[in-house]
Every structure is written in structure tokens, then in C-alpha cells.
Amino acid sequence: MALAGGAAAESSFMATYCVGIDLGGTFIKFGLMGAGYRLVGKTFQLPTPTDRGGQGVVDQMAAGARRALAEAGVDPGDVAGLGIGSPGPLDLAAGVVIATPNIPGMRNLPMRDLLSEAMDLPAVLDNDANVAGFGEWLCGAGGRSGDMVLLTLGTGVGSGIVIDGKVFHGAHGIGAELGHMVLVPDGEICNCGQRGCLERYCSATFMSRAAAAMLGDIGRESLLRDAMSRRGELTAKDVSEARAAGDEFAAAVWDSMTRHLARGCVSIARILDPQRIVLGGGMAAAGEALLEPVRRHFRTMHWCLTDIRTEIVLATLGNDAGVIGAAGVAWQQFAAA
Amino acid sequence: MALAGGAAAESSFMATYCVGIDLGGTFIKFGLMGAGYRLVGKTFQLPTPTDRGGQGVVDQMAAGARRALAEAGVDPGDVAGLGIGSPGPLDLAAGVVIATPNIPGMRNLPMRDLLSEAMDLPAVLDNDANVAGFGEWLCGAGGRSGDMVLLTLGTGVGSGIVIDGKVFHGAHGIGAELGHMVLVPDGEICNCGQRGCLERYCSATFMSRAAAAMLGDIGRESLLRDAMSRRGELTAKDVSEARAAGDEFAAAVWDSMTRHLARGCVSIARILDPQRIVLGGGMAAAGEALLEPVRRHFRTMHWCLTDIRTEIVLATLGNDAGVIGAAGVAWQQFAAA
Numbered sequence: 001m002a003l004a005g006g007a008a009a010e011s012s013f014m015a016t017y018c019v020g021i022d023l024g025g026t027f028i029k030f031g032l033m034g035a036g037y038r039l040v041g042k043t044f045q046l047p048t049p050t051d052r053g054g055q056g057v058v059d060q061m062a063a064g065a066r067r068a069l070a071e072a073g074v075d076p077g078d079v080a081g082l083g084i085g086s087p088g089p090l091d092l093a094a095g096v097v098i099a100t101p102n103i104p105g106m107r108n109l110p111m112r113d114l115l116s117e118a119m120d121l122p123a124v125l126d127n128d129a130n131v132a133g134f135g136e137w138l139c140g141a142g143g144r145s146g147d148m149v150l151l152t153l154g155t156g157v158g159s160g161i162v163i164d165g166k167v168f169h170g171a172h173g174i175g176a177e178l179g180h181m182v183l184v185p186d187g188e189i190c191n192c193g194q195r196g197c198l199e200r201y202c203s204a205t206f207m208s209r210a211a212a213a214m215l216g217d218i219g220r221e222s223l224l225r226d227a228m229s230r231r232g233e234l235t236a237k238d239v240s241e242a243r244a245a246g247d248e249f250a251a252a253v254w255d256s257m258t259r260h261l262a263r264g265c266v267s268i269a270r271i272l273d274p275q276r277i278v279l280g281g282g283m284a285a286a287g288e289a290l291l292e293p294v295r296r297h298f299r300t301m302h303w304c305l306t307d308i309r310t311e312i313v314l315a316t317l318g319n320d321a322g323v324i325g326a327a328g329v330a331w332q333q334f335a336a337a
Numbered sequence: 338m339a340l341a342g343g344a345a346a347e348s349s350f351m352a353t354y355c356v357g358i359d360l361g362g363t364f365i366k367f368g369l370m371g372a373g374y375r376l377v378g379k380t381f382q383l384p385t386p387t388d389r390g391g392q393g394v395v396d397q398m399a400a401g402a403r404r405a406l407a408e409a410g411v412d413p414g415d416v417a418g419l420g421i422g423s424p425g426p427l428d429l430a431a432g433v434v435i436a437t438p439n440i441p442g443m444r445n446l447p448m449r450d451l452l453s454e455a456m457d458l459p460a461v462l463d464n465d466a467n468v469a470g471f472g473e474w475l476c477g478a479g480g481r482s483g484d485m486v487l488l489t490l491g492t493g494v495g496s497g498i499v500i501d502g503k504v505f506h507g508a509h510g511i512g513a514e515l516g517h518m519v520l521v522p523d524g525e526i527c528n529c530g531q532r533g534c535l536e537r538y539c540s541a542t543f544m545s546r547a548a549a550a551m552l553g554d555i556g557r558e559s560l561l562r563d564a565m566s567r568r569g570e571l572t573a574k575d576v577s578e579a580r581a582a583g584d585e586f587a588a589a590v591w592d593s594m595t596r597h598l599a600r601g602c603v604s605i606a607r608i609l610d611p612q613r614i615v616l617g618g619g620m621a622a623a624g625e626a627l628l629e630p631v632r633r634h635f636r637t638m639h640w641c642l643t644d645i646r647t648e649i650v651l652a653t654l655g656n657d658a659g660v661i662g663a664a665g666v667a668w669q670q671f672a673a674a
Contacts, residue, residue: 089642089643146508147507147508161608163500163505168500169610170484170609170610170611171483171484171610171611171612171646171647172610172612172643172646172647173610174610174642174643174646175607175608175609175610176608176610177607177608177610178607178608180607180640181604181607181608182520182600182603182604182607182638183519183522184522185520185521185597185600190640192640192641192642193639193640193641193642194603194638194639194640195638260522263519263522266519266531267518267519267604268608270512270514270515270517270518270519271498271512271513271514271515271518271605271608271609272507272512272608273506273507273508273509273510273511273512273513273514274507274508275508275509301519301531301532302530302531303517303527303529303530303531304529304530305426305529305530306426306509306511309508309509309511310508310509
């Protein structure tokens, strides 16, 4: 647009920023997004206050947002808005946190409006897993094109869906909970009250539990037997390390998890047909050791009516996905033309 | 808008129409849609020609479209466009039928452009199950608000998803295949090449097969035993009639099907969180006898993190859903402001 007029040229150089805030049970993470969805400076975190109720959390958010601006030397007048990723359930339309299992004092908290008033800036509230998905789509493995699904494999399984370049919420704001699609009929009971949820078979929790149960059943030798007898329990890390060290038993547990995950990915491909399924969270640190068997089982289980279209890839943003996505949601709502 | 100016008032009274065409293996169905998404006159059908290849099918479509206009006394100049619902797989962007298992001579047929040229009108091609879902959303059980999922329970299970008032296709145009989400790990082999697809457990095929298998296993009396010994096989209708007549065994088979279906609905609620899941197809003719147990099992299996938001209801348009949806897709693309 070399020939653009003065006003247009000027406005395209006007500095605009959005603050991204990722609320967790232990820390609140902050970042400042500038033009081109680029982070300005580094993200940082402050402890999540647990002794001053919901208002204490909002105060800490405002303090962090001010610090983010101050460190970057950005005037609040150049900020288009703030985006918050929060655990839920949430009332998205009202900007209210209905409850958070891990942070006290957050029942029916109008977080969006409280923060907006504290900062005198517009704010938007969204689900933490949804905004992490949006972050990966915007600046990470999603490549900012095509629909995308993020699965974060940790203690549980979080997820986000991006359709047509926007966070997908469902009709009541409780969709995109892929960790609670039913993978096994009448299977393991889940904390959510359902049975057989994906989260029960594709999480670190599954790894340690399945390994412990299989150790009890089978007489065969395993590196895991030592860890079990030393500590009385196993972690996903034990399983992962034993697998990496060539332990056949640990490899079988790992393979079982990747097979469940691949089956979930087949259903996701049939329903949502995304461009990419992105695997993130602690378990994705295994890298190729996760990706290779998931892709292999996915190929085996996939239908033959078309070739495979959906790619399965690793997340690239790590813990910054939530902050970037939260800022990105604010950008989309308040700064985009 | 009583005070609208002359030109605006005139244009709002200008007649606009779209033709809907629903291509099936035996018949092609036609309908004409006018303002307010209302059908003008009755839908009708012509046989699907199987001896003149793809061009023969297109010629028949053009003949039917002309007849729909002639019967309603509508000038082709007042037609905004034509919508086609076709079995697939399809290349939606190119308007091409890649293949249809039940209609010969349709390999890589540029159906959209051939019909468009024949009629000298714009045309749009979409998947038959998708447009049926859009039809139910527009004029049937979907109520034209909120996201909706249609499951058509027949020999197989077709499906369509409507998100934000538009047909959902996925990134590669092969999404919304809910009949092929995996319901049972390592379950029954499906025609698609996968194992354990929803279609294998929630279709008329399942009913007859499961009943026959259970009859072989169990010594107990059933009305179905007579039908089986008379004909050597069972139909879904046999099971449904025996259930209605109070046969306990048939009731158990029916209940098993509804339980599988409810489990699928739980996953749909978790992933898509639609306003409504609409049940259609031949099996939905059972009405309340289908709806009641599906809703009951859905309640039992549903998570407890929120109350139930997604309604499960019966389709209302019957065989007209496809024609209405096809015309509606054309309306959305060519006639909407």
C-alpha cells in the first residue's frame, strides 16, 4: 500500500497493544501483545493470592497488567484491551467466573467487569484452555490458518478448538471439552461424573495408575518395580523414563496411552475435520516419542474413505500459549479493524 | 419499516426464489423456496437415471428444476440460484462429486458447474446429510437459533452440524461425520474401515444384527424367534414391533441401541455443546419410544459439572429436510442480503 493516503499510513503505524492474563491456581501470568500478534518483552508471573478472595485476584491482575505496561514503557492510552484466560466454568457472555475448583473465593465473580473498572480499559474473559488453543493457532503450531484442536496432556486433558480463526465455545459456552468425550463405554469413573472420559486414558494420571495396576498383575521384570517398591506409587515421569531406558513393560503402558489418544484423534477428525490436532502439556515434552506412536495408531485406525487430511503435531509455545491466546482474544475483540 | 423509501420498499417485495435438489440413489427430489424460507408448492421427485452417467443425472436435475419453476409459474429471472445436496465424498470448493457408491458414472463429476451452465443460474453443491441438517435448523426442529446437530438413524447414520447459522464442513470438507466417531474401542468393523463407529451401534443394521446374535445365544422366549425361524433374518422393524408388543428380549436390544446413542450424544455435548441434537431417519419414526430412553440414558451418563444444556429432540421435516436445506444453502449464498 505504498500509495496509501496520509491518515491511513499514520493509523497503520499507531501503536496498539493488548494485555494477556493467564490465571492459574498457583501463578497469574502476564504478557503484552503488540502489532502482528508479537509479544513485547518477556512474559512474567505473579503468585495467585488465595487469602483475599476474588477481589484479591483481580487486584493482582491489575497490578500485573500495570507492570507489563510500565516495563514496556507503554501508555495505557495505547492499550486496546485486556484478555483473561481463566479456569471455569465461566459465564462467557456475562464475563463471570462461576467457580474455580483450585482458587478460593471465586464464586460468581464478575471478573471481566471488575478488571475493566480497575484498569479503565475494556476486558474479555475466556476459558484458559480455549485461549491456550487460540494462542497456539495464532503464534504457534496452528500456523494461523485452518481449523485447529489443541489437547494439553497433563494431570488432566485440557482442550481448545479454533474454527474460522475464532475460539469455538458451543451454544452454551461449555463446548470444546475434548478431555471429556467418552472413549471407553462404562470405563473408568472421571472426576466430572462421567465414565470412560478421554482424560482418564490420555493423561499423566492414567500412566501412573495403569502402570501401578499392571505391575500388580504381571510377574514380569520392570524398572518400574524398583520405583514402586521405593515410593509405593508411580509417576508419569517414572513410566516415561523407564520407557526411554528400554523397559518393555513401561513401553506397553506408554503404547496403550498413545493408542487411546489416537482413537480420540480419529473421532476428532471425523467430527471436526481440523487442519491440525496440536498436542501440548507436560506429556508432550516426550516429543517424537509421543508423536510417532500417536500418528502410527491414527493411521491404522483412520477410515479408508479419504486419505488422512488432519495433521497431528506438537505444540510450540509451551506455557506462553495461554498469555498469547488471552491477549489475542482481546486483540480480535478490541483492536482488529 | 413503514417509512421505508420507494426503492427499498419495492425491493423487499421483489420475488426471489431458490431451487433445492436432493440427490439420492433412487430418486432426485425437488423443491422451490421463496421468501421467509417457505416452500412454494409441493416437493416432487424424479427417478435417478443410472444409464446415462453423470451427465444424465445433471440433465434430470435441470429437467426437475425447470418443472419446479413451471409448476409455480416462476420466471427463471427471479431465481437467485440452485442448491444441490449430494452423496459424496465431494470437493466442496470445486463443486465436484468425487464419487458416489450408489450412483454409477459420477467419478470426479463437476456437478455444480454442469448444472449451473444447463440452467444459466448460479449453483452450490453440498453434502446430502449436511444440507438435511441445515434444513432441520432452518425450518424444522432446529428452530433457526443456536447450534444444532442432526443424526439420521437409518441403515447407516448420517449427520450434519450447523454452527453460527451455517453448515459446518471442517477444514477439508469431510467433517460432521458423527456416524463415524468411535464409540467402542476395537469394536465392530465398519464399512468405512474403522472399528467401533457409532453407525455400527445406532442403526437399523445394528438392531437386526444384534437381535439375531442375541437370539442365538440365549434360550429365552421371544416373539423375534418366530420371525427369525420364518425368514432366517431379522429387520429393525421386527425388533421395534416386538418391543412395542411387550417382548422383553426385543426391549433389551432396543435399550442397548438407545444407550449407545446416548453415549454418543454425551460426547457431542462435550465437544460441540449444541443447543439441540435432532434425531431423524427411519428409526426416529419410533418417536417417544426412541426419545425417552435416549434422554434417560443421556441424563445418567452426563457429567455433573453443569446441568444439562443440550436438548435432544425429534426431527420434524421427514424426507423434505434435504430439499429445504439444499434450497436454504443456495438462499444463504445467493439471495441473502
